[in-house]
Amino acid sequence: MPDKDMKLISASGIHKSFGGVEVLHGVDLSLAPGEVLALLGENGAGKSTLVKIIAGDYIPEQGRITCSGVEYSSLDPIKAREAGIRMIFQELSDAPTLTVAENISMGLWGATRGIVSWKKINERAEKALSMLGVDIDINKKVGKLRIGERQIVEIARALSDNARVLILDEPTAALSSAESERLFSVIESLRSQKVGMIYITHRLDEVARIADRVNVLRDGSVALLADAKKATRGELVSAMIGRDASDVSHPTDRPKPGGKILSAHNIELDRAFSGIDFDVHEGEVVALYGKVGSGTAEVAETIFGLHPEHRGEIKLNGKIFSPKDPNTAIDNSIGFLPADRQRLGAFMIRPVAENLGVPSWPRYSNHGLITVAPEEKAYINWTDRLKIRSRKDPKQKIATLSGGNQQKVLLARWFEGSSKLLVLIEPTRGVDVGARRDIYETLRRSAKEQNIGILITTSDHEEVIQVADRAVVMSKGHKVAEFKGSTITTESLITTAS
Amino acid sequence: MTTVNDTTKVADVTLKRAGRSVPELAALLIFLVALIIFFSFASEYFLDIENGINILTALSVAGILAIPGTMLLIAGQVDLSIGSAAAFAGTIVGVVSAKSSLQLGIGATILVGVVVGLVNGYLITKIQVNSLITTLGTLAILRGLCYIVGGGQTIMVSDFSFLGLDRPFLNLPTSVIIFVIICGAGGFIMKCTTFGRSLYVIGANPAASRLVGIRNSRVIVIAFVLSGLATAVAGLILTSQLSAAAPMAATGLELSVITAVVLGGASLNGGRGTISGTIIGLLIIGVLNNGLVLLNVNTFWQDVARGTLLIIAVSFDQFRERWAANRK
Numbered sequence: 001m002p003d004k005d006m007k008l009i010s011a012s013g014i015h016k017s018f019g020g021v022e023v024l025h026g027v028d029l030s031l032a033p034g035e036v037l038a039l040l041g042e043n044g045a046g047k048s049t050l051v052k053i054i055a056g057d058y059i060p061e062q063g064r065i066t067c068s069g070v071e072y073s074s075l076d077p078i079k080a081r082e083a084g085i086r087m088i089f090q091e092l093s094d095a096p097t098l099t100v101a102e103n104i105s106m107g108l109w110g111a112t113r114g115i116v117s118w119k120k121i122n123e124r125a126e127k128a129l130s131m132l133g134v135d136i137d138i139n140k141k142v143g144k145l146r147i148g149e150r151q152i153v154e155i156a157r158a159l160s161d162n163a164r165v166l167i168l169d170e171p172t173a174a175l176s177s178a179e180s181e182r183l184f185s186v187i188e189s190l191r192s193q194k195v196g197m198i199y200i201t202h203r204l205d206e207v208a209r210i211a212d213r214v215n216v217l218r219d220g221s222v223a224l225l226a227d228a229k230k231a232t233r234g235e236l237v238s239a240m241i242g243r244d245a246s247d248v249s250h251p252t253d254r255p256k257p258g259g260k261i262l263s264a265h266n267i268e269l270d271r272a273f274s275g276i277d278f279d280v281h282e283g284e285v286v287a288l289y290g291k292v293g294s295g296t297a298e299v300a301e302t303i304f305g306l307h308p309e310h311r312g313e314i315k316l317n318g319k320i321f322s323p324k325d326p327n328t329a330i331d332n333s334i335g336f337l338p339a340d341r342q343r344l345g346a347f348m349i350r351p352v353a354e355n356l357g358v359p360s361w362p363r364y365s366n367h368g369l370i371t372v373a374p375e376e377k378a379y380i381n382w383t384d385r386l387k388i389r390s391r392k393d394p395k396q397k398i399a400t401l402s403g404g405n406q407q408k409v410l411l412a413r414w415f416e417g418s419s420k421l422l423v424l425i426e427p428t429r430g431v432d433v434g435a436r437r438d439i440y441e442t443l444r445r446s447a448k449e450q451n452i453g454i455l456i457t458t459s460d461h462e463e464v465i466q467v468a469d470r471a472v473v474m475s476k477g478h479k480v481a482e483f484k485g486s487t488i489t490t491e492s493l494i495t496t497a498s
Numbered sequence: 499m500t501t502v503n504d505t506t507k508v509a510d511v512t513l514k515r516a517g518r519s520v521p522e523l524a525a526l527l528i529f530l531v532a533l534i535i536f537f538s539f540a541s542e543y544f545l546d547i548e549n550g551i552n553i554l555t556a557l558s559v560a561g562i563l564a565i566p567g568t569m570l571l572i573a574g575q576v577d578l579s580i581g582s583a584a585a586f587a588g589t590i591v592g593v594v595s596a597k598s599s600l601q602l603g604i605g606a607t608i609l610v611g612v613v614v615g616l617v618n619g620y621l622i623t624k625i626q627v628n629s630l631i632t633t634l635g636t637l638a639i640l641r642g643l644c645y646i647v648g649g650g651q652t653i654m655v656s657d658f659s660f661l662g663l664d665r666p667f668l669n670l671p672t673s674v675i676i677f678v679i680i681c682g683a684g685g686f687i688m689k690c691t692t693f694g695r696s697l698y699v700i701g702a703n704p705a706a707s708r709l710v711g712i713r714n715s716r717v718i719v720i721a722f723v724l725s726g727l728a729t730a731v732a733g734l735i736l737t738s739q740l741s742a743a744a745p746m747a748a749t750g751l752e753l754s755v756i757t758a759v760v761l762g763g764a765s766l767n768g769g770r771g772t773i774s775g776t777i778i779g780l781l782i783i784g785v786l787n788n789g790l791v792l793l794n795v796n797t798f799w800q801d802v803a804r805g806t807l808l809i810i811a812v813s814f815d816q817f818r819e820r821w822a823a824n825r826k
Contacts, residue, residue, distance in 0.1 A: 304709075330711040344709060347702040349769045358699055358710045365692045413710065 008196040014063035024220045033194040038211035045217040055087045056080030084164030096143030101125035104157045128156035133189045148179030167198045173293045204498040258282030261453035267312030272298035273477040280453040287464040288457040290474035296457035304336040305329040335414025337424040353379040353394035359417035382412035404435025424456045440467045461493040526778045537789035557784035558677040563755045565684035566725040568776040573697040574768025577725045578633040581751035582640035587733025592653030592743035615726025619719030644745040652744040662739030673735045685773040701768025757808045
């Protein structure tokens with residue numbers, strides 16, 4: 001029988017390495033029943049590695065983990081499950097075509113000799129939802145629910161499966177403020193059921209709002225462990241970024257921007273963003289900075305014609321521009337890089353030269369007749385200029401290139417296509433450090449030399465500092481700040497975006 | 499097809515690295531030559547100019563349909579309605595030429611072919627019904643219309659031998675000449691036109707092609723119209739060969755066509771395939787059918803042989819992909 005002060009989880013001295021590189025250097029973490037522990041840290045600080053160790057997905061090289069007084073030398077997913085540890089991922093793992101009740105009972109059908117008892121299933125669902133204090137129709141298909149409700153259904157599923165520890169990975173990232181409020185009240189109900197919660201977030205205002213304690217990770221170590229109600233915003237930010245923040249340097253070239261290429265005035269898209277204003281000048285790199293779900297990607301997609309239902313005024317070279325589909329944008333010399341390279345960017349099974357040449361086909365062709373010669377020549381040309389490190393074989397499939405080199409090819413696509421405005425979503429996502437530097441250099445150089453405007457969206461503040469002349473900060477679909485030149489700093493970006 | 503398979507394709511794709519088309523065609527060619535050598539020894543009638551022309555004549559109708567069929571499969575689309583559409587084309591030329599003139603009948607048939615292609619293409623791109631299901635629907639509709647429009651009767655068409663029976667050039671029937679011309683045109687389109695190359699790009703990744711300025715819908719509708727035109731030509735040839743249009747004509751023809759296209763190396767996931775591969779696939783099926791007839795093998799066993807061949811070809815493709823993935 002666990003005593004009253006028994007910790008649900010007590011981990012100490014956790015070390016974990018991947019491929020010889022240590023990513024956690026002796027981290028401690030504890031969680032009491034009914035406690036909410038906020039876990040903060042930059043991308044790559046080790047948050048997800050730590051929670052995956054607690055969920056039994058990774059085995060640490062060193063360290064002790066005790067769950068409700070039972071010590072585990074090595075926790076695996078099954079043991080973690082038996083200990084009542086459940087993780088609610090950002091990507092929902094529900095079954096959208098089944099009902100709420102079926103989702104909550106999934107895997108726990110309560111069947112006798114293979115015959116499912118619908119009465120038991122419905123009772124279980126009703127009970128779990130009422131414990132959370134929410135009212136969701138259990139006969140509704142989960143796919144018809146809003147994202148926040150689906151998240152609550154997943155929490156209800158964990159609860160009815162005897163969860164004692166819930167790990168919530170940025171649960172409000174995709175939620176509206178009303179849905180966030182509802183989640184917070186669910187968290188309060190869970191607290192009163194003595195469920196312990198580890199709450200990963202990027203939003204500093206949520207820490208004091210719902211957490212009891214806050215644990216900040218930086219570079220694989222605990223940088224701060226504090227009372228969540230007492231820690232100031234400034235303390236949290238400096239614990240997150242540490243001293244290393246000053247190492248990120250601004251680009252030295254500051255070209256004098258030319259005329260306005262793009263100007264957006266009070267543009268708006270339902271359920272994504274509203275009241276957004278910004279300009280992009282010739283020779284200028286503008287970054288739309290915000291956390292995932294802040295609406296930056298949707299703004300970029302709107303400029304490229306993927307959301308024809310947007311409202312507000314967009315001007316291109318001083319003339320009203322209504323982007324209704326990608327062709328309209330491309331015809332107006334706008335190039336676009338989607339975030340998901342594999343799914344939306346590359347033609348993986350096609351030759352690398354073709355991947356580079358497609359947008360330039362209208363220029364290469366004559367009355368619909370075309371050869372591969374111009375695009376193969378273009379590929380050879382761009383491998384040098386963009387430092388694409390690969391065999392100079394234009395016929396090799398793009399899948400044979402590394403992620404960074406693929407991304408360079410997808411950028412070269414639009415340089416070859418003589419775009420005047422590039423709209424790039426997360427241009428260095430999944431790209432290694434070396435290629436990342438090449439890409440920043442290319443973007444700055446081509447903006448300056450070819451006098452093109454570049455609009456990037458990113459959730460990485462270092463990227464903004466390294467590449468942007470101007471930064472527009474967005475949060476929850478609104479523009480919250482704009483910085484220029486040397487006023488773009490880690491502090492200014494993080495403080496305004498969260 | 500493509501939309502459904504998107505995610506799995508992305509996962510597969512990174513594994514398929516080595517260039518494949520050349521060794522694939524070589525393997526098919528070796529198989530074709532082996533078949534020819536086998537039948538040459540097995541039957542004294544096989545290796546003969548006239549028998550060669552027989553083989554080509556027998557495969558010309560399926561061949562004419564297989565060229566646009568290859569284009570569609572490369573773009574990730576399937577047209578199952580081709581057999582019924584060819585029969586319907588025959589019915590139209592029969593009915594119209596009986597009421598007025600043969601010329602008007604041919605004209606009406608071509609028009610109907612274009613309309614069938616437009617309808618298929620429109621349903622698939624605008625209403626976004628999967629091509630397999632859409633054309634399964636039009637397959638049934640067109641077959642039904644054959645019986646309704648033709649009154650369920652075989653319609654005799656007189657003085658219409660030039661497409662199917664006449665041999666105007668090098669002792670080759672007109673149908674073979676048309677087949678050869680369409681093969682040449684198809685190869686040229688796929689290699690040297692933006693339209694043909696767009697089909698590859700759309701098949702490889704339809705979501706990405708839209709973002710680089712390819713008008714997916716327009717390209718796919720044109721490909722279906724080409725398929726519809728080919729069914730009109732095929733229906734005219736069939737009618738001319740028999741001097742009659744039967745409502746049950748060309749039943750199951752779509753299966754032979756898809757067998758040849760897949761055998762020729764076009765991927766069911768789109769983005770991959772060649773006209774030359776399809777031609778070799780057609781020749782393999784043609785030689786196999788002809789050889790089995792010469793060896794007096796029961797026609798039902800020919801169906802068994804063709805089906806087995808298809809499964810072997812596709813399994814072979816899977817094995818090679820797995821092998822390539824392991825080797826990486």
